Amino acid sequence: MAMTRRQRRITLIAVSLGVLALAVGLVLSALRDSIVFFNSPSDVVQKHVAAGTRIRLGGLVSPGSLVRSDNMQVQFQLTDGNHAVTVAYQGLLPDLFREGQGVVTEGALDPAGVFRADTVLAKHDETYMPKEVADSLKKQGHWKDDYEKPGKAGKATP
């Protein structure tokens, strides 16, 4: 089945366009379904984020709000100074999870307005503030300069 030059060229272009179209389709559908928006507690309250929508929620853990119960259930309040949202989580908290410090959680609100987190990201040392949390605190006017001492950064991924 010898092909002419023209046929070869058309085959090559058709296959390339096919793969490209597949890639574009995949990217667009994945961007619609699987990206997660970052919100501060104020965003959650003001924008009326719908229950069940997967979001990231970041803020400071309100001092004194951490409650541990059986089966490794924990509850705490996340605040950005103006509003606070109750977060419920089951599992091990990261090593550096502490009251008064910044964390980012991922999950969805339940109908009662409690944020059901399945992931809690804290940072690698005591001086670091997650960038998203720092930005939202600045926006809310509750930023203190001593939050950002020099230090190493990072959520718990390599």
Next chain:
Amino acid sequence: MIPELGHYALVLALALALIQSTVPAIGARLKDAQLMSVAEPTAVAQFIFVALSFAALITCYVTSDFSVATTFQNSHSAMPLIYKFTSAWGNHEGSMLLWVLILAAFGALVALFGNNLPATLKANVLAVQSWIAAAFFLFILLTSNPFARLPDAPLEGRDLNPLLQDLGLAIHPPLLYLGYVGFSISFSFAIAALIEGRIDAAWARWVRPWTLLAWMFLTIGIAMGSYWAYYELGWGGWWFWDPVENASFMPWLAGTALLHSALVMEKRNALKVWTLLLAILAFSLSLLGTFLVRSGVLTSVHTFAQDPSRGAFILAILVIFIGGAFALFAWRAPLLKQGGLFAPVSREGALVLNNLFLTTACATIFVGTLYPMVLEALTDEKISVGAPFFNATFWPLFVPLLIAMPFGPLMAWKRGDLLGVTQRLFGAFALALVGIAITFVAAGGGPVLAPFGIGLALFVIGGALSDLAERSGMGRQPLPVVYRRAAGLPRSAWGGALAHLGLGITIFGIVCESNWAAERIAAVRPNETISLRGYDLTFEGLTLRRGPNYTEQVGSFVVRSGDEEIGQLQPSKRSFAARGSTTSEAALLTRGASQLYLSLGDAGADGSVTVRLYHKPLVLLIWLGALVMFLGGALSLSDRRLRVGAPKPAQPKLATLRTEAAE
């Protein structure tokens, strides 16, 4: 004194780089042999001076000289010697010095071992390599001087980030940089070819060993980073689709595509412009990775410190080199003589398919990695693009590649016989079907796609084995002949098959780990037992232990399988006083290629402790496969045909015949 010497050596290296980046290029333009011959000694001297500078930095760290700012910030006198050594590159300044050390090393290697290169090409390659070096020397000297002194030398350092106090820091960054930075050579070859306006099959033959070398180190570097994250972070995950991981994975995909397209160029004198483009792309993605990691646009454990001036400087380097390279490409590539078109069903056709899927997969990762940053810059909206996005885009593009993979090496050049190849892959198909059937029965009711994943991995493995069997005439010849032919196969044939085999092994491990890993989180009191998959772990209590620069709480667990005691697991939680931070050290028990993984959570008031226990079936295959890929690359690299360079122009016909006969 030593820091000043190190600093001075770096300045001298910059001066040499400036000479090397101009004089040989002018020499190549004027066809002046004397000017061109400047390149080799300067490349070697440049490497020697960077090496001296690096040695000076190591000395500062090993001797705990806290008058040096970076040593103060990242080291501690009580650290074990190995970490004092590795903490030299566990920070921004030191890791950039390691970066240029490897860049200069590759330049010196080309100068010393590139004897078969035409004089003008070699001069241009070394000049281009030196442009990159000069830019990064300037970057270090102007924004990231690792030798800066503190006015009052503190008595004690601030310690290294505890997560980095691990053997992984000795292995992962140097290997990864050897890969990352190694692609600079392919880039320099591409730019040199564009400058000369000439490119032929011989160019592909010269550039391939260097690409292969970089690819080998990148493969093993990524794998080691993944294993490090797996055991250090305590979550049992080995790949997070984190932007920093993607930054190393994109050059790997582009580099893999480059290796394959250079093969077509070498054998069939086709895909020339495309190969050039890939060579530029692979290193551009490495530079992009350096920018993402070093500029502070990302926050991760790799982003040691955030300083906007550094980000702007690297961005400028990025724009100049990538922009310049693509502009040069757009201007000169149309002048290059195009190769011929070829039949879709052929070895070269299969390699084009490989390239198509690798580059589009790379592009989807590129979009997913950069989209959140672009969106935030434009709209101030913060989003996170995580594993769901990458799993939904990468795998649908990678699976067809894996299906096509066994066909490629069995296909003949020029005109392949798809039906014949399918028949010769009978063994691989059979292996895959048996694997699917067994998985269905054994794992019944589990994830639907899992058996097919197993089948696919076995198909890739079987395909690599069929390739070797076919080449050595197995089944058609008596055994002694098969043995002799197998031993006589070119090493590059063995290398290619091994690399494909390694990928199959990795995929097998990934499928097993992601479908059948079991997890248990529980609170245990002393003498209580938790069980997972037939393993019983009895908690014997917490003890306090003192390390050199930390204290740790160690939980002791006895592991039994049935009635037999098979080992101890001692996960711990370490507190580092100097930084006031804590890390979890997971404990691993290896059974064959599977692992039990135990990490410690918080201790309760009643003497209980929460633990996270995983059983990870065949998880070690993920990294073992990468090791096999590395060995395959090494075997290929040791093939004489790759090293002896191009055939002499006087006998091109003969040489082509010989290589085709050897295939």
